[in-house]
Amino acid sequence: MKRFNNAKMENVSINMNQSKTPVYFIDEKDIKDLVKQYNPTRKIGDVKIPELEKKINENPFVDSANVYMNLNGNLNVDIKQRVPVFRLSKNGKDFYVDEKGVEFPISRNFSYPCMLVMGDVDASEYQELGQLVEKIDKDDFSKKYFIGIKKEKDSYNLLTSDGNYKVEIGDLENIDFKVKGFKTFVEKYLVYQNPNKYKKISVKYNNQIVTTLNPYFKENDSILRNAPKIEIKSEVESHKTEEKKSEPKAEPKKEIKKAEPKKSEFKKESSKPKKVEKKSEPKKSLDKKKETSSKSSSDKKKKQK
Template structure:
């Protein structure tokens, strides 16, 4: 009998608790979610403003027009916010007091890429997302046909530049040329720093830093159009042809190039054609001499005229020094 009474008491208690729970849930589901009960938090370390709190509140209202707790589909709302291009992650949950919490982390651009006429941002994970009409984030500008598999290394390069005082002072942009070489754009002058590929970046930047501190500080930066550090253990510079002090140097170099080496290359490269032309011209002369003079021997003239043409290529071959 005692066991029956215990079972009966437990059953009655469960029924009462279930009734109270259903009543509280019904009352809770009919509760309104006011603007004060919506909490939106942005959890990114670097402040960005691609997504506004006002925009999030409007999404909540569209997903739950009635504003009641029972009509709110939390998984669908969370998915809707996560699908925003500038949102990295979103966590939506509801407290027992009816407060709706939305913890959102936005994407932070590492660089802005101009590729094939399109402008978009790339975050540290290498994910593309469009630029905003209302907000522009200050970051490194990259131009050129950059492949998606290079985004990660490019993001690492930009982060290294931002963390280093010297690099942050000198480099304001990155470009990729048609040959696939990367160039760092400088702030002090119009010259580029050619780094080639995205490997051994620390070593290349260190080499350029040494070049600046030990040599470039004593020169006019306008003197150069390019400084290449892509080669191992050497730095190659290209003079700026529009810099006045370089005019005499470039003109002298052009004069030297216009002398013997260029002429020798042209002569040696055109030897077969020249010898053939000379032979054909010598063969034409005996025909004219036959008309004017009655006594001529074409066979002998061919032999005598072919000798100097055969000797000339030997002399020309000795002229080539390169």
């Protein structure tokens, strides 16, 4: 300390510990600017190592930092940056999540290629969701098909690059079994079909796969037309239909008004025969009298002859 206290700090060694996929959220220039802030005199004895290390660790892109001085008077800064596991779009905001489930912002200088996750994902699910993304990245089949994850009403869906369908997996349990079921479905059936035929393929149920047809695919028109239609009416709708059925009860009043002239016509028609009967009765009696009288006169003439 007596030798280096008043000596100038000439060298600052910054080591960025990179993972398999390198990240560049921060660079050496950013760290050197911090070193100057915490050592304005540039003397070795004036360097505030604990405060400098704490300040570097407060950076959201830094996972861990270690600051130390060697025997030659050189300052060393070892930094490990955060590596995103997936990028989350939630409530109109985008940010990264690392393997520890820690959120950190998106950088203007660097964009890391990773899985996009959308929906209202709870922070308690970050680590399980990160494990799912890692399994997809390690599996060649899954990496080829799945390009994103979306959460809808407490159910997770895997977005695919082949066609417009999504793969419903439900919760984050038994992921290996669910992905294996989808792989079997693809290899034994979907390979021979048009990928645009389906809207959704669900593997969340045990030992079964449920598919939903795409209504905008022309080849599905005949299938959807012949499918049985199931109508489900709510209580409000059924009440309205009952009211509509009861409305035509007022129509008989109009029919009665229109039918009144017919009754009067019927009365007039029925009255005519009565008058005819009165006039016809005496005619019949007279005719009978004439007939009897003629018969009697003819008999008399016969007798006289």
